[in-house]
Amino acid sequence: MSKRIGLEASHAAAEAxxxxxxxxxxxxxxxxxxxxxxxxAEMVANGELNAAxxxxxxxxxxxxxxxxAAAVGARTFTATAGPGLEYMHNVLYVASAMRLPVIMTVAxxxxxxxxxxxxxxxxAMSVRDTGWIQVFCQNSQEAFDMTLWAFRVGEDAGVLLxxxxxxxxxxxxxxxxxxxxxxxxxxxxxxxxxxxxxxxxPDKPMxxxxxxxxxxxxxxxxxxxxxxxxxxxxVIKGFEEFKNIFGRCYHAVEPYGMxxxxxxxxxxxxxxxxxxxxxxxxxxRGESIGLINLRLWRPFPFKELRQAVKGAETLIVFDRxxxxxxxxxxxxxxxxxxxxxxxxxxxxxxxxxGLGGRDVSMKDFEHxxxxxxxxxxxxxxGLYETVGIRGKVTDIRG
Amino acid sequence: xxxxxxxxxxxxxxxxxVGNVITEAGNAALRKTGDWRTQRPITDTEKxxxxxxxxxxxxxxxxxxLEDGYYESDLFYCKGCGICAKVCPKGAITMIEEEEx
Numbered sequence: 001m002s003k004r005i006g007l008e009a010s011h012a013a014a015e016a017x018x019x020x021x022x023x024x025x026x027x028x029x030x031x032x033x034x035x036x037x038x039x040x041a042e043m044v045a046n047g048e049l050n051a052a053x054x055x056x057x058x059x060x061x062x063x064x065x066x067x068x069a070a071a072v073g074a075r076t077f078t079a080t081a082g083p084g085l086e087y088m089h090n091v092l093y094v095a096s097a098m099r100l101p102v103i104m105t106v107a108x109x110x111x112x113x114x115x116x117x118x119x120x121x122x123x124a125m126s127v128r129d130t131g132w133i134q135v136f137c138q139n140s141q142e143a144f145d146m147t148l149w150a151f152r153v154g155e156d157a158g159v160l161l162x163x164x165x166x167x168x169x170x171x172x173x174x175x176x177x178x179x180x181x182x183x184x185x186x187x188x189x190x191x192x193x194x195x196x197x198x199x200x201x202p203d204k205p206m207x208x209x210x211x212x213x214x215x216x217x218x219x220x221x222x223x224x225x226x227x228x229x230x231x232x233x234x235v236i237k238g239f240e241e242f243k244n245i246f247g248r249c250y251h252a253v254e255p256y257g258m259x260x261x262x263x264x265x266x267x268x269x270x271x272x273x274x275x276x277x278x279x280x281x282x283x284x285r286g287e288s289i290g291l292i293n294l295r296l297w298r299p300f301p302f303k304e305l306r307q308a309v310k311g312a313e314t315l316i317v318f319d320r321x322x323x324x325x326x327x328x329x330x331x332x333x334x335x336x337x338x339x340x341x342x343x344x345x346x347x348x349x350x351x352x353x354g355l356g357g358r359d360v361s362m363k364d365f366e367h368x369x370x371x372x373x374x375x376x377x378x379x380x381x382g383l384y385e386t387v388g389i390r391g392k393v394t395d396i397r398g
Numbered sequence: 399x400x401x402x403x404x405x406x407x408x409x410x411x412x413x414x415x416v417g418n419v420i421t422e423a424g425n426a427a428l429r430k431t432g433d434w435r436t437q438r439p440i441t442d443t444e445k446x447x448x449x450x451x452x453x454x455x456x457x458x459x460x461x462x463x464l465e466d467g468y469y470e471s472d473l474f475y476c477k478g479c480g481i482c483a484k485v486c487p488k489g490a491i492t493m494i495e496e497e498e499x
Contacts, residue, residue, distance in 0.1 A: 099417035
């Protein structure tokens with residue numbers, strides 16, 4: 001029997017790594033991720049988890065250690081946040097290009113300066129193109145589920161790619177919620193033993209991570225790009241298998257509220273749960289409104305998104321990150337580009353808010369919906385509008 | 399990978415091994431590194447006293463001893479760096495432009 005206990009997202013993710021029976025954990029503590037490696041270190045010290053816990057001196061070393069561990073065929077886990085993710089940035093590319101299925105949870109945190117330990121999606125957006133499979137979580141249960149799911153998908157023989165599981169710093173990492181933990185047998189049924197086909201072996205010498213001159217590099221990168229795009233089939237299959245064993249159902253793109261609504265709001269991560277309360281109230285009043293929770297960020301779910309916005313007149317995208325000097329919130333830009341060639345497409349409106357841990361309340365979502373509709377109808381002078389900023393923002397022009 | 403390298407890089411992205419792993423050891427020898435050379439060494443056996451310094455100094459191990467005791471540069475690997483010509487105490491090695499015959 002599964003059990004229902006109170007857990008914060010951090011401990012839920014650590015619990016998932018334990019139940020996945022990871023072999024190697026290499027992590028450097030950084031707020032708000034700290035509780036994840038802290039809990040795993042405890043588990044290893046207490047003998048609850050038989051793994052090598054490698055305390056490293058930086059995030060760059062953490063990811064480098066994970067690359068080495070995965071290359072010998074170890075089930076490998078790490079966690080980081082904000083500036084830590086930036087510090088390991090170039091090694092993220094190494095992990096994905098070498099096709100090493102490192103699993104990492106990211107407690108999304110703002111980037112300095114000014115120094116902020118609180119949550120937003122600036123860190124996630126900066127690693128958008130690193131070649132990792134990436135998903136976002138709405139709550140602690142999902143932090144557990146997605147972490148477990150990440151091992152299943154990343155280690156799949158047809159995938160062999162690293163997976164990043166994003167959940168909002170503090171809003172999720174430090175909030176205790178009821179989480180259903182499965183039985184170990186169920187986890188074992190879902191997650192087969194990891195078998196890396198090119199594991200380093202002294203008896204079978206191989207070269208991993210060789211250099212590539214200009215006459216090979218391009219072919220190598222296209223092969224990697226095709227592999228990431230093709231992984232979407234296993235991503236979806238992984239959701240289905242997860243549902244069959246644990247009963248909870250996830251999708252790349254998750255529509256909520258009224259079907260074929262005229263107005264749609266699109267959010268990622270913990271924003272979606274607050275937004276749902278507002279959507280519920282409005283649909284109860286008979287408004288034609290719905291929400292899209294974008295779970296799968298990479299590989300981007302183009303087909304699913306186009307399907308989900310069919311018939312909508314207005315699509316309001318609410319980002320938790322600024323794309324400095326760019327066309328609007330980074331998620332909004334991608335959504336716009338994904339829909340651009342559709343013969344009939346909704347008007348896409350961009351909002352940015354919730355930066356550096358700023359709370360976004362139901363009232364803010366009400367404003368975003370009402371003002372978003374107004375912009376869709378009458379246009380706006382700015383490229384995007386902000387939420388909850390003191391002082392009139394006037395100079396965000398194209 | 400062996401065959402592909404020999405075939406002169408006519409393989410496509412589909413032929414890349416997962417993660418670009420090279421599954422056979424020691425196959426760097428199959429790669430022609432001599433194709434970016436602008437100069438090549440010419441040895442004057444009249445001057446050469448078979449001291450072997452060129453062979454010792456070649457950074458690419460591209461110089462091989464011949465049966466008669468002289469040394470010859472393997473142009474499949476030789477990058478034309480000119481170190482052999484520089485270290486030769488007898489001035490027996492001259493670097494000539496690739497286009498010269």
